[in-house]
Amino acid sequence: MALDSNDRSIAGFTMAGHALVHWFETSIPIFLVVWLDTFDTGVALFGQVVALGYALFGIGALPSGILSDRYETKRLILACLAGMSGAFLILSFARSVYAIALALVLWGVAASIYHPAGLALISTGVEERGTVFAWHGIAGNAGIALGPFVTATLLVVFEWELVAALLAVPGVLAVLYGLSASFDPTAAVDDDVDASPDEALSVSELFAETRTLFASAFAIVFAIVMFEGLYYRGMLTYLPEILHGLEAMASFAVPASLEGIEPADYIYVGLLVVGMAGQYAGGKLTDRVAPARGMIAIFAVLAVLAVAFVPVTGMGVVAIAALCGAFGFFLFSIQPFYQNAVAVYTPADSRGLSYGYTYLGEFGFGSASIAIGGFVLGGFSLAAFFALIAGFALVGGLLAGGLLVGSGRLATDAREIEAEADD
Structure with missing residues (x-):
């Protein structure tokens, strides 16, 4: 359309x-x-x-x-x-x-x-x-x-x-x-829903809205985003260094006319470019696939890709580039699903607060994987690092499964809390 x-x-x-x-x-x-x-x-x-x-x-x-x-x-x-x-x-x-x-x-x-x-x-x-x-x-x-x-x-x-x-x-x-x-910022909201800017929240109102949000399915969405952020930050922070250290990259013959060009750098940029296709595919699928189902499938693929990385490093530069391309596609295809999940599982009048918590989880708590991943890479093997990354994806997939089966009950709990607050 x-x-x-x-x-x-x-x-x-x-x-x-x-x-x-x-x-x-x-x-x-x-x-x-x-x-x-x-x-x-x-x-x-x-x-x-x-x-x-x-x-x-x-x-x-x-x-x-x-x-x-x-x-x-x-x-x-x-x-x-x-x-x-x-x-x-x-x-x-x-x-x-x-x-x-x-x-x-x-x-x-x-x-x-x-x-x-x-x-x-x-x-x-x-x-x-x-x-x-x-x-x-x-x-x-x-x-x-x-x-x-x-x-x-x-x-x-x-x-x-x-x-x-x-x-x-x-x-x-x-x-x-x-x-x-020029545009209408509330054109997609039903006429009986107030999504226009309100007066500033008091501290008590902020706590009340937060309590309502985290008593709903949004609590699971937040946890999902946090584990996606742990996977995302850990992968994108350390993958360039990992690629540069691979024996396959060191032994790859670069033509004399391209001296100074690092294949690892271009594989990494290629991953980001392929991510554009992943973003588009994920966004289009959110109109057809429930957010939780889409995230379960993508987290499963991301876990498999992480586990496969070390074996693939022995297959040569072409295989490594192909795996990184798959990483880029699926790593970015999941983002429209969790963005849409926030829109599906939160009320329109607290959408900004909801996305604020979402990106606190993504960029704030997710950044913890930089410290955790550095510790694992420094003290353990490359396989241990990718096992850690795969674990983040597995937990995210389990949480998405919980969202799929438990969102109805959590939504009921949220409405009860909101009703109590109104009384």
Whole structure:
């Protein structure tokens, strides 16, 4: 079914926002390499500086979700785009580690706004939600792949300060585009449901809404997203290093004309590009497959792929590239399913809060796998690392099974709690 004009307008606006969040996010590790060479500072301190920005990106999702239920989502997304662009302009003037830290903190705070606001806007304003989730995910993957590629390419020609300023230009253009965009943010909500911005929550109201959410099927959705985040962060953080260390990569003959090209890097970028197809397929399937059923199937595939990685490493570069392509497809195809699950299992008037908790689980708690995975890789074998990753997928699949069989009872419990709160 073709998108109507309102769906298309929201799709274009949120796709631009989603691409740019990840455009900025994935450029930072490329800058880190340059900063370590430029400043007389150890990797430990700079790692903490970068981690601070990323931590705020995840932790800020919850307060951003609260704001998304109280203020117009379009304005919040525009503030996000302006804030991220401004942070990178500040970064372009940084001359010390502390100035870089300030810029990254500002970026993390601004970036944390996007996912709760953008997904809340899609969930309440778009009729063809699955299709728009698919295109939205593809845009995010485009930003993930282009961010490091464009940054690395520009750094070949320009100083890092100018590159930071140049990366802010698309964000400024997106703000100008967003100011002219026109759409109905509640077009997909029934007339008898109030999904318009409300007054700010009191602390007691916030606890009441949170209690209602976590007494419903959303509690299982949150746990599912957390384990998906553990799989996602662990895989994408350590896979480049793992690929570089494989014997098959070291022995792969690169033509003299391509000297300096690392096959591992291009396999990793290829994984991210294939993820676009996964996002699209997953988004289209959310219109046909129940969220829980889709997540059960994809988690099962992800577990098998993780277990298969070590045996495949002995089969050569082509086999490794094929496995990584499968990783990319299924790793990103699950995202539209859990995004849609939030929309299915939460009320429209608390959608922003729901997505705030969702991305606290994805980017906040999910980041724990960076520490856990590093410990396992440092003290145990590669097989142990992938067994850990497979375990995250297995737990996610079991939770999705629980969502499939238990969502009706949890929804009843939530209604009873909400009724008690109203009394």
